[in-house]
Amino acid sequence: MNIISERLKALRKAMETANVDAWYISGTDPHAGEYLPARWKTRAFISGFTGSFGMVVVTKTEAGLWTDTRYFLQAENELTGTEIKLHKLRVPEAVSPEEWLAKQLESGAVVGIDPQTISVNGFRQLKNTLGKKSINLVETADFFENIWENRPPLSTDLVFDFPAVYCGYSRTEKHKQIAALLERNGADFHVISTLDELAWFFNLRGSDITYNPVFTGFGLVDKNEMHLFVDPGKLPEKLFSQLKTENVQVRDYDTFYPFLSKIKGKRIFIDPSSANYSIYSELYAENEMVEGTSLIAILKAIKNNTELDGFRQTMIYDGVALVEFLFWLKNSVGKMRLTEYSVGRKLKEFRSKQPNFKDESFTPIVGYKAHGAIVHLSVTEENALEIGPEGMLLFDSGGQYLTGTTDITRTVALGHVTEQQKKDFTIVLKGMIGLTLAEFPFGTKGCHLDILARKPMWENGMNYGHGTGHGIGHFLYAHEGPMAIRQEYNENRIEPGMVLSNEPAFYREGEYGIRTENMIVCVEKQVTPFCQFFGFETLSLCPIDTSLVIREMLTTLEINWLNEYHRKVNNQLKPQLDTDLHGFLDELTKEI
């Protein structure tokens, strides 16, 4: 019997004891994180599948893993030799785990889930789908606690202070802002359940999660007090005292749910898209729940001037590292052995030399030729392609700097490229410029703007299968909400101060991929008798490969934008760049 069989057997025993016919493993943690600490890699533990997205469902007789196109090959390999069947999502005729459960189980059956591991909205949707077949959804304990021997503990890494000199406002000032928003929303308490909101609100950072400078904890804020639930061992003595003087009540992480259960007769603000169902479960019966987009998420997304100045400074560091990288790349390709993997490491090396650099903000995606068309490419030292002096290289990378988080993609020619490649590159560039030049009134949402990046593509019968822009944190997550620029409806407005990516792309499967990504910030443009108008300022400072641009396909407006952008890149980077590279920078940023 292999290890997965043993684990499934143990799980089924726990299910039997708890009287559930099926158990739903969402694959997430209590903080709705994109990246998980070892303790919460429950999907990998129970199934052996190590991809970053997937749900596992186990019944008395069946077990299945649901994941999407990115992971079909990997999942098939990793599930080999287990009883777990692969169910494909995001394909025509896909059957969701809940639909599958509804078919497998008799009406009256009981499905269990650890409510810590699913959002309030997720729980409701699951309950609703199962309920239509009279199947019950019940909250269970975390069965992994008993069946996972040597389950990794939570990180004990220290938390550190992230002072107002970087983030703009003190804890006391942020508390006042939230208190005012609570008042306006008629609520007494705001629950903080995601780690980036927690880090942002308390001006603290940590290193519990790879690429994300956050720490594990919960928060609860009312108009008078701030409660921080965290393993006290993670707080250095001095910081602990400091927090105390600032009216922060530090409580043990494990006391969070018991603390909630004692709150009665209050109005509690939660974001049902991120708060886990245990939180709701502890509160809803004795309190009035006020639901909406997290007020902290919105405040966090609207960067203040200190954060924006930090971002602008960061872009110079990041841009210098990228120009140094491009110079190295140009002088190395065809002359030494380069692979997608080694190039990724080199990106980190150049960034590491920059001031305030703490880490990468995600694993670099470096795709050469056909690999460029794999959106969520993940190469290892072993399977990385070797890079030579021809075709195109796509690299998507970023850094965590104390002064801001970066995320940028460029696609560059390494030698001969085809006219088709240039045409496709130019169309993607037109889309990126189209969104950059947007002017839009107060109230505009991401789904309204998305078409500006796609229009030139649609006019040529092309498209890309992902969103155009995501929010980006300040020394926090490289992907943050609540707003986004994509086709899917998202009720959150695009407002001044929000920092987003602008990354239209085009992929020819088996041939090549093109993506050009800048970070942009929403800014005020003008106030007229008809409305207040906003637009975007580009933050990223890195040349766009003009050797891939077909000038005749651009409008005068687009040409002017590109030339002005390159003038700005040149002006801002040159003073920080080694004089040996000035000629190279001039060449990269010359007028078209």
Add this chain to the structure above:
Amino acid sequence: MNIISERLKALRKAMETANVDAWYISGTDPHAGEYLPARWKTRAFISGFTGSFGMVVVTKTEAGLWTDTRYFLQAENELTGTEIKLHKLRVPEAVSPEEWLAKQLESGAVVGIDPQTISVNGFRQLKNTLGKKSINLVETADFFENIWENRPPLSTDLVFDFPAVYCGYSRTEKHKQIAALLERNGADFHVISTLDELAWFFNLRGSDITYNPVFTGFGLVDKNEMHLFVDPGKLPEKLFSQLKTENVQVRDYDTFYPFLSKIKGKRIFIDPSSANYSIYSELYAENEMVEGTSLIAILKAIKNNTELDGFRQTMIYDGVALVEFLFWLKNSVGKMRLTEYSVGRKLKEFRSKQPNFKDESFTPIVGYKAHGAIVHLSVTEENALEIGPEGMLLFDSGGQYLTGTTDITRTVALGHVTEQQKKDFTIVLKGMIGLTLAEFPFGTKGCHLDILARKPMWENGMNYGHGTGHGIGHFLYAHEGPMAIRQEYNENRIEPGMVLSNEPAFYREGEYGIRTENMIVCVEKQVTPFCQFFGFETLSLCPIDTSLVIREMLTTLEINWLNEYHRKVNNQLKPQLDTDLHGFLDELTKEI
């Protein structure tokens, strides 16, 4: 005591008997109609307010009318001398009737509503808002039945057959289409509650509602049978027999709810945005409700080839009438007394001479100078402005033809106009052309496309406060769903065969208004390896006033579109136009 006081007194007595503290009058009818039959003009009966939009709420001590900006003046006048207070909607700090009720009433209070007069979604939202303050919402009888002496009966006008030669498919064929959709959606029955869906599905038309060729009734369809609930006196003998041979069960209108109450253990498809709450109330306890956009509304919106050919033919009739009107207007203005009202009547006169014309599709909106800036202008013979040989005239009008419904707006110069007016006109035109030329993949929704009509406006700090496009029925409602092109999210995709308006506009309050509206139909463009692409074909055939166009502001693409459009208008209209008008048409459609 005036008549309104007497009516309120009678209503309060009925409320007391029924033990409700407040009664909510939605102002709509059981069929969610935009235009109401006399019997359902309950808002006007109880308040004296005759506008087309508003809610009335009556408590034991207070009474209020809620309406929007269009009607503030009219409401103030009409409510004078009554105890009813005007509450303004769509203004900053507006308080909705339910919010007002939540403030006025103690918790535990009871609000009543006639569930026939509110959609399922509307009822839920009301219940939810009141529930937050522990105020109960209950279903009551239609109190107007007792307090409204001589309440007008429903129309007894005859229903007539609308054969497949006009509408493309026989009842039997439509029944098969719906049966297949019911199967696919796992439902046994489809409820038909709106009058346009009823008329469309049964290939019948009537004249119960001004401008809308529909009749009062309900429908219920399962895979085997079609039930039509209608006053049998409205069906001519021959039609009655015909329906019987086609498997249509004709039942009395009044037996609809009792019939529903006998259905048990079935899966019933309803559209909660249009089905009234009484329908839901009769069904939900004993059946499984399947909720979604009405399958009939979607089928109806996607016009078949017979309907589309009819529309194309109709546009020639309508275009000829409009060119005759423009010729008359040019030769009359400054030479005889013209008013907005008389010009509106003239529009009807020219359309009336066209083949298959049955009626206007709505009251023409004719706005001269500053009146053009009033979006929902409603002039009477008395308050209409006199029209002279200067400035701009906006006219928005349409006809009900057996071969299709039309809706078109043009803004024309009657003499001297300013450069600002030309600039604004050109910007609106750029927006209309921008949407016309859209190319977009399968899955695109109206909220994605709306920006194409607004972009030139936003770039000039301008905007308009209404949607860009609404669906248009085929010899049915001039406004139909389920899709729309506007900022607000609407989950329904824009698909080939859907007929919509394209009507960007710009209004300078107190000065002038500009709107250019064509009808467009979504068509297939191309299939590429990346997606299936759609676009629009313009249906309306009427010259756009080129004397208002600043050519230099248009791109080559826009100029080409305008010239091609005018060539098409010229080619299609000339053969049907009196030869005396050929020169005039040539002049209106000459190249810029």
